[in-house]
Amino acid sequence: xxxxxxxxxxxxxxxxxxxxxxxxxxxxxxxxxxxxxxxxxxxxxxxxxxxxxxxxxxxxxxxxxxxxxxxxxxxxxxxxxxxxxxxxxxxxxxxxxxxxxxxxxxxxxxxxxxxxxxxxxxxxxxxxxxxxxxxxxxxxxxxxxxxxxxxxxxxxxxxxxxxxxxxxxxxxxxxxxxxxxxxxxxxxxxxxxxxxxxxxxxxxxxxxxxxxxxxxxxxxxxxxxxxxxxxxxxxxxxxxxxxxxxxxxxxxxxxxxxxxxxxxxxxxxxxxxxxxxxxxxxxxxxxxxxxxxxxxxxxxxxxxxxxxxxxxxxxxxxxxxxxxxxxxxxxxxxxxxxxxxxxxxxxxxxxxxxxxxxxxxxxxxxxxxxxxxxxxxxxxxxxxxxxxxxxxxxxxxxxxxxxxxxxxxxxxxxxxxxxxxxxxxxxxxxxxxxxxxxxxxxxxxxxxxxxxxxxxxxxxxxxx
Ligand code: PMP
Numbered sequence: 122x123x124x125x126x127x128x129x130x131x132x133x134x135x136x137x138x139x140x141x142x143x144x145x146x147x148x149x150x151x152x153x154x155x156x157x158x159x160x161x162x163x164x165x166x167x168x169x170x171x172x173x174x175x176x177x178x179x180x181x182x183x184x185x186x187x188x189x190x191x192x193x194x195x196x197x198x199x200x201x202x203x204x205x206x207x208x209x210x211x212x213x214x215x216x217x218x219x220x221x222x223x224x225x226x227x228x229x230x231x232x233x234x235x236x237x238x239x240x241x242x243x244x245x246x247x248x249x250x251x252x253x254x255x256x257x258x259x260x261x262x263x264x265x266x267x268x269x270x271x272x273x274x275x276x277x278x279x280x281x282x283x284x285x286x287x288x289x290x291x292x293x294x295x296x297x298x299x300x301x302x303x304x305x306x307x308x309x310x311x312x313x314x315x316x317x318x319x320x321x322x323x324x325x326x327x328x329x330x331x332x333x334x335x336x337x338x339x340x341x342x343x344x345x346x347x348x349x350x351x352x353x354x355x356x357x358x359x360x361x362x363x364x365x366x367x368x369x370x371x372x373x374x375x376x377x378x379x380x381x382x383x384x385x386x387x388x389x390x391x392x393x394x395x396x397x398x399x400x401x402x403x404x405x406x407x408x409x410x411x412x413x414x415x416x417x418x419x420x421x422x423x424x425x426x427x428x429x430x431x432x433x434x435x436x437x438x439x440x441x442x443x444x445x446x447x448x449x450x451x452x453x454x455x456x457x458x459x460x461x462x463x464x465x466x467x468x469x470x471x472x473x474x475x476x477x478x479x480x481x482x483x484x485x486x487x488x489x490x491x492x493x494x495x496x497x498x499x500x501x502x503x504x505x506x507x508x509x510x511x512x513x514x515x516x517x518x519x520x521x522x523x524x525x526x527x528x529x530x531x532x533x534x535x536x537x538x539x540x541x542x543x544x545x546x547x548x549x550x551x552x553x554x555x556x557x558x559x560x561x562x563x564x565x566x567x568x569x570x571x572x573x574x575x576x577x578x579x580x581x582x583x584x585x
Contacts, residue, residue, distance in 0.1 A: 124172065125159045135159055138517040141329045143502045146572050155506050164191040167526060167533050169514055177514035178537050182524025184516065185369045185489075186394045189452060190528030194399030194439075197446070201398060201439030208434050216434040218441040225444040229377055230390050230406035237404050237432045241368030241393030242270030244403030245312070247426050248389045249274065251411055252310035252362035254424035260307045262361075264293035265322040267314040269366050275312065293321040294348045302355045310362040310389075311352060315370050315379040318345040319486050326491055328502035328519030340484055346383045353385050362411060368393035368403070374487055376447060376456060398439030455527040463487050463525070470538050479545040480554055483523075490523040497560045499569070500553040507548040511540035 129135045139159075143151050163170045167190065170176045179187070187194065208216050223235045238244045249261050261274060269275035277285035289308070291298035302308060319340060320326065356363040365387035371378040372395050380386055389407040396402050405412070414424040430436075446452050467485040474481050480496035481504070494501045505519035516522065529537070548554065556565075 122156050122158055125156065128159065141327075142505075142517055142519060143328055144330070144569065145576070146569070147502070157509070166190065166192065167529050175512070177509075177512050178533070178540070179514050180508075180523040180525065180537070181514055181516035182488075182526060184394065185373065185524055186397075186399065187524070187526045188373055188395040189446075189455065190526050193446070193452075193528070197398030197439045197442035198400060200442050201400070201435060201437075204441070205434040205438035211434060212429060212432075215432055216437050218434075218437050219432050222437055222440050222444060225441075226392075226404065226406055229444075229447075230392075231377070231380065231386060232390060232406035233409040234412035235404060235406050236412065236426065237402070237437070238426075239401055239428055239430050239433075240270070240403045241366075241391065242272050242403070243428065244368065244391040244393055244405050245269045245275060245364075245366055246272050247403075248362075248364045248366075248391050248405045248407070249310055249312070250426065251389065251405070251407065251414075251424055252364065254414075255411055256309040256360060256362065258307050258309040259287045260289055260305075260309060261287065262289045262291055262298075262302065262308055262311045264298075264313070264317060265290055266293070266320065266324040267312065267317050267366075268325060269312050269314060270368070293317055294344065299351060299355050302352075302359060302361060308359070308361050310364050311356055312364050312366055313349065313352065313379075313387075314366045315345075315349075315374070315383070316486065316489060318342065319484065319489065319491055321345075325518065326521035327517075328505055328521055340486060346385070349383050349385045353387075356388070362388045364389045364391065366391050370486075370489075372396065372447070373489070375459075376453075396440060396443060397436055398441075398443035400433075400436040400439045402436055402440060459527070460487050466534050466538070470541060473538065473542050474545060477542060477546065479542070479549060481545050488525040488527060490525065492520040492523070496554060496556070497562045497565055498554050498556050499565045503551075503553045504544065504548055507544035507551075508541065510547070511544040513537060513540055513544070 125135070129139055139152055139157070140148055142148070142157065158171050158173075160172050161169050162172055164179070167178055168176050169179050179191075204218065205216060219237070226235045227233065236247060238247060252261070253259065263269060263275055271280070273281050273283065274285050274288050277288050277290060289301070291301055302311065316325070324330075353363055355361070365379055367378045367380075367390055371390070371392040374382040378390070378392070380390065388411055389405060391403065391405055393403045396404060414426065416422050463485055467483050467490065471482050480494055480498070482493050482495055483490050484493060485491070492504070502519060505515050508515060508520070516524075
């Protein structure tokens with residue numbers, strides 16, 4: 122805690138996450154009385170250990186990178202380092218493994234060509250740039266609430282100090298959006314982040330914004346698949362590039378990602394996170410005509426995309442380990458009955474929570490989970506602290522998203538479920554789910570809005 126307190130003064134990311142972990146009204150008080158350590162010393166199996174030796178079941182999934190367990194990635198990196206060592210960090214020319222990676226990715230994605238980048242954000246930037254270049258149209262379409270990295274064009278609104286002028290944000294799963302796609306002539310591409318199936322038209326939930334219990338947790342896979350099919354049809358009809366942003370869900374839902382899961386082919390697909398075998402990565406896979414960066418008839422008209430660290434030998438070697446192991450029976454086997462396993466686990470936890478009269482439920486897209494609350498309360502965000510006290514590690518969005526790695530055995534999972542129920546019982550006993558009679562989510566939201574306005578006014582007054 123001491124190190125975290127000191128580092129928070131120096132690391133701006135930490136200062137931000139520590140401040141926005143809970144709704145702003147409680148932020149200062151919580152930082153003082155319920156500090157969360159930012160440092161860990163080790164990981165093993167499905168657990169991590171902090172500097173004081175406390176062990177936690179890892180539900181952060183390292184932003185989704187951790188699909189097969191930390192030991193798997195340690196092996197990918199160790200073996201990758203060995204294989205890349207002779208060449209070392211030589212950039213510009215390629216390590217031979219780059220060619221093998223490209224061949225494997227082309228096979229997995231069903232596309233024709235690949236480009237390698239350093240992050241998911243960059244992969245999305247490149248996919249959009251290619252779509253603009255080839256369609257000679259200016260605008261990208263994204264859907265409400267969808268995250269595609271922190272590049273300005275895909276992040277209009279909160280978080281970006283300047284407006285995104287060449288972005289249309291449309292309603293997800295809406296007939297009206299299909300009409301826009303059909304009628305406008307300036308749309309180059311449509312970006313889809315399939316994790317939005319969990320909460321169409323809303324940003325990923327986080328404890329800092331989830332101050333009431335209004336979010337439904339209900340997934341309609343068939344409806345989302347049907348929506349993607351309609352999008353595919355309109356994009357084909359209008360010559361718009363359909364981009365699946367699989368930085369998060371790629372390899373997680375199925376070896377062939379969302380394309381395989383929903384049975385729909387995109388024109389360009391972006392990957393990242395787990396693909397690097399534990400090292401930083403972004404990749405674009407696409408159809409030949411869309412991946413080309415020059416025109417035969419106009420040599421000066423190119424689509425530029427370079428990056429110093431693209432195709433870094435160590436990253437490529439760790440990726441190669443990842444892609445090779447994907448074909449090994451042990452890893453292949455993890456995909457067998459994948460959804461059934463995680464659906465059953467979520468359903469059994471929901472039963473336990475209901476039977477115990479606890480106002481908490483979970484919904485899941487395979488191994489990606491979201492917690493929802495069934496009773497109006499302004500203190501749901503406290504649940505993250507009860508979960509931590511039970512030895513469950515959450516990412517900074519708290520109960521907004523839990524990400525399991527596929528190496529969770531039944532026994533591991535039962536241990537998590539027991540702790541989860543115990544945490545909810547402790548929170549209930551602690552009185553945090555008490556609300557004044559007749560409280561409603563609407564009233565709670567209004568109260569919070571009033572408090573935010575009062576806070577702003579008081580700051581203004583103090584400044585005068
Ligand atoms: N697209 C999606 C769907 C993502 O989930 C993310 C990361 N959360 C990104 C893009 C950006 O990737 P990175 O953080 O590697 O830049």
